[in-house]
Amino acid sequence: MEIIELSYPFFNKQINCEEKVLAMGFFDGVHLGHQKVINKAKQIADRESLKLAILTYNHHPAIVYKKLDDDEKKYLTIKNSKMKLFEKLGVDIVFNVEYDYAFQNQSPEEFVSNFIIGSNTKFAVAGFNHTYGEVDANMKNLPKYAKDKFEVITVDPYEISQSNIVSSTKIRGFLKEGNLKEVNQYLGHNFKTKGIVVHGYARGRELGYPTANIEHDNLQQLPGIGVYIVTLMIKNHKYLGMASVGKNETFGTENPITVEINIINFNENIYGNSLDIEWISKIRNQIKFNNVNDLIEQLADDKQKTIQYFKN
Structure with missing residues (x-):
């Protein structure tokens, strides 16, 4: 698996420009909901004979726009552990982006043009609640910014039971309680x-x-x-x-x-x-x-x- 460290502005010589399927998200914990996104992207990559790439970030995006307490700065999976889990899921390329103000300050159109189109993405896959900047930069509006240059696939949440959605926030709460049964169930490992x-x-x-x-x-x-x-x-x-x-x-x-x-x-x-x-x-x-x-x-x-x- 190739790991590419990036910071904004992106340069084409840094980005792997092979045609690819791109799964997007921070993926802390690589839990069952994250696995659902990555597995969907993997299915498409295998079907289309394309490389599977991940777009993720070097730290939580919230660090840029609000003050976090010490616990909020911690992660279920630190970088090396997360990369190992990506590799087990069959990922070929990881774009690990430095999430700073300059990156966040891109308009949705700029982000799509600079990175998704710029990395020669043919299928962009993400969870239902994935965002990429401004308030309206969500999966519902991504096809508008794609302008038919790539196909957008939105993945529904993973439900443990009806209306019980898997999330990193829930897992962190279970972990603080010491409730490993729920932690491990929601992680899927x-x-x-x-x-x-x-x-x-x-x-x-x-x-x-x-x-x-x-x-x-x-x-x-x-x-x-x-x-x-x-x-x-x-x-x-x-x-x-x-x-x-x-x-x-x-x-x-x-x-x-x-x-x-x-x-x-x-x-x-x-x-x-x-x-x-x-x-x-x-x-x-x-x-x-x-x-x-x-x-x-x-x-x-x-x-x-x-x-x-x-x-x-």
Whole structure:
């Protein structure tokens, strides 16, 4: 898959100008609704023997036109993870555009002429709510701007049930609640993150449950505070683990939020290793224990529930 980094104004020498099908969207999470758009574009590309391209952005467009809080700046899928998901869906080319004021300030006609027509798009595919600038720059009006230079295909939303539409906003809400069942159902795949093993306080080792302290990218949205069943890929081997996202309040209330994972049946030094984490299910909320012995008893129970989950 070819990844082309672009900024406005576009230059023809930067843009892959083969005839193509273009799927448009930010695609945070690459959830079932996004997959519906990309799969529709893939069907057309295969039928017409054309390349499948994606138009996406380097950050959320809202950054340009409003102040976002720290959580709103985070993503379900950071760039590398999103690109891997695109590749799995059969995408040939990704245009990763720097979404800045100059790009946003194009009129709809300019955007269509500069990019969609300029990239030799024959079919433009996007979700029902996709926009490309001004208020009236929506899918309903795109055929008017296309001027018969390309065909427009609008994809309906993906409904989990009647009137229950899949969206990145809903998934972020479920993730904050720690509701991985809904998160993974709406994504159409298990929620995944990537982090590096760093040194922590080594409290887990003292309790008999050594943990890998995971440092994530600051832009990566994480599940809400709680204890979770996870799997990890370490040097091409999969392991079972229980992950704690929280402040370790048993040892103080002013601790920062950390991600610590007890990897079951594993006792190797992996400091500095990059781990792929797959978040499966929530075991419980975080608890502030009265003493360390109560914590150890709870960890033993968490471990049994984790092992039993996979046995079932």
